[in-house]
């Protein structure tokens with residue numbers, strides 16, 4: 563795999579490349595290369611992942627109702643990733659009567675963010691219980707504190723970050739129609755969650771954009787239309803055996 567990464571890298575930077583790639587394609591190819599070459603980053607230096615086992619991690623971000631879970635299901639079906647939803651893991655803690663259950667319930671009900679340590683430990687456990695080597699981590703990190711805590715405990719950065727961009731009115735409409743019996747799918751909590759998204763989550767999105775790891779996807783249109791925008795990103799990874 564690494565030999566192929568290297569050869570694509572030099573192909574992209576070769577003087578003759580302009581006959582083959584337009585500027586958009588070239589930028590896209592460079593980003594894919596980067597996502598492969600910077601994996602883990604600090605792996606092998608005492609982090610959670612070892613040099614021999616460093617899975618491919620994609621964070622999936624977006625406001626409440628932006629379609630993260632829906633698109634993750636499609637990515638799983640088409641590209642064999644394992645989907646880890648931070649929200650689902652936290653909700654499972656509530657129903658399993660764990661020691662943090664009532665605290666998590668309260669935080670979710672109010673639209674706040676659960677302390678990072680709790681969420682990172684749940685993600686860590688879920689990754690270690692899986693045989694897979696490629697994961698979608700959905701709804702995390704939602705704050706800079708989440709991000710820093712993950713980097714500190716796991717000792718690695720994500721390989722890529724997807725961000726579903728969607729107008730607030732559309733997100734509110736989808737959340738209020740979701741019908742999954744969630745305690746946070748009501749008008750009052752969704753407003754609080756959108757405030758958290760604007761104030762605490764968007765800085766994380768900007769952080770990854772500045773690092774060149776972000777794939778910003780238009781999250782409006784039908785589920786299928788959106789997936790058509792997602793597909794090429796994952797299809798390109800196949801070239802590298804991911």
Ligand SMILES: Nc1ncnc2c1ncn2[C@@H]1O[C@H](COP(=O)(O)OP(=O)(O)O)[C@@H](O)[C@H]1O
Pocket residue numbers: 624625626627628629630631632633736737739740741781782783784785786788
């Ligand atoms: N493109 C879409 N158009 C309309 N409704 C959608 C679309 N994508 C998802 N939904 C619906 O909107 C709700 C929120 O989607 P979901 O995937 O749970 O978002 P998130 O995980 O980002 O909160 C769900 O009821 C889902 O079925």
Ligand SMILES: Nc1ccn([C@H]2C[C@H](O)[C@@H](COP(=O)(O)OP(=O)(O)O)O2)c(=O)n1
Pocket residue numbers: 624625626627628630631647648649650652669670673674675676677681700701702703704708746755
């Ligand atoms: N990193 C996270 C992810 C979710 N949570 C809590 C707070 C969030 O409002 C709820 C629900 O998250 P979830 O990702 O399931 O919500 P959406 O799919 O975006 O509607 O869980 C958290 O505290 N920290």
Ligand SMILES: [Mg+2]
Pocket residue numbers: 630631647649701
């Ligand atoms: Mg979700």
